[in-house]
Amino acid sequence: MSTPIRFLALGDSFSEGVGDPDSDRPNGVRGWADRTAEVLCHHDPQARYANLAIRGRMINRVMAEQIPAALELKPTVVSLYAGANDILRPKVNLELILGNYRDHVQSLRRAGIQVYLFTGFDPATTATYAWMRPRVALYNEIVRDIAADLDCHIIDYWRRKELQDWRYWDIDRMHMNANGHSVIAREALRVMFGGIVTEEEISAHIPVPEPEPMPEADRRAQIIANLQWTREHALPWIKRRLTRTSSGDGISPKYPDRDAFQSYL
Incomplete structure (x- = not known):
């Protein structure tokens, strides 16, 4: 009899699910990892x-806090993006x-865990973050090398070019x-569990997203929107950096053990 899959998501806001609100869930968010686990x-x-x-x-x-806890949980599959x-x-x-990341990924592999690493997102078309592209490209090259050397798998966020459309954000x-x-x-299910779940199951639970058309904004409306974003999101982020605080201060993991998620199915 095969061992049941024990899937564990590690990382930051990306895997916590920030941006995908759900007031009924821990931390008030759902996210791609929850959606993957549901299917x-x-x-x-x-x-x-x-x-x-x-x-x-x-x-x-992430390495210091989450990897030791991950090893104690004895997952069979781990996703990691940080x-x-x-x-x-x-x-x-x-x-x-x-x-340091490589050393901790190696500890997961030595424990016999299948590890799926994410590349970073390509910010090429976003004026706010285009300056980051060389850094993300270097990050990706190192992560790809780690995956190749340690026999990990890659979930390629960089190549999801449709996500350069602001309607997905x-x-x-951020x-x-x-x-x-x-x-x-949908991508994670195909890469991690494509030999287990079918395309029909994926589509039934997670239909292809169809964002609403973006209304045309005149120059004045764009300026107002940018000022509002700066005031409500950019400046608080800068303040946290200056004060050495984090948006995650005081927040606990959503599902710290293997049974906490079951009530949300």
Whole structure:
């Protein structure tokens, strides 16, 4: 008899589900990992899911806090994405912090866990974040090398070019909305569990997102929207950096064990 799948999501706001609100869930968010687990657990009621990701976490803190906890949970499958919060800093040594990342990924592999690593998103067409593209490209190359060396798998966020459409993003312009999380969930199901769940099951539970057309905004409306975004999202983010605080301070993992998620199915 085969061992039931135990899926564990690690990382930051991306895997916690920020941008995809659901007031009935822990931390008030759903996200791609929950959506992925819902399909998996409907297919196989013996499957289990936990999620230790917390918004605002940088790579070294994800490694220090979540990897030891992950090993204790004994998952069979782990997804990991961390690094965006590091890349956003004024200065970052990606080779150094991804060396630490590599060591911890290796500890997961030595435990016999299947590991799925995410590349970073391509910000090429977004004026706000286009400056990050060289950093993300370097991050991706290192992550791809780690995956090849340690026999991990890649979920390629960089190549999901449809996500360069702002209709897949939350009003904060930092996190995907429900449609964006659905795109990633569909991709994750194919890459991680494509030999288990069918395309029909994926489409039944997560239909292809169809964002509403964006209304044409005149120049004045765009300026007002940009000022509002700066006031409500950009400036609070800068303040947290200056005060060395995090949006994840005081927040606990959504599903810290293998049974906490079952009531949401």
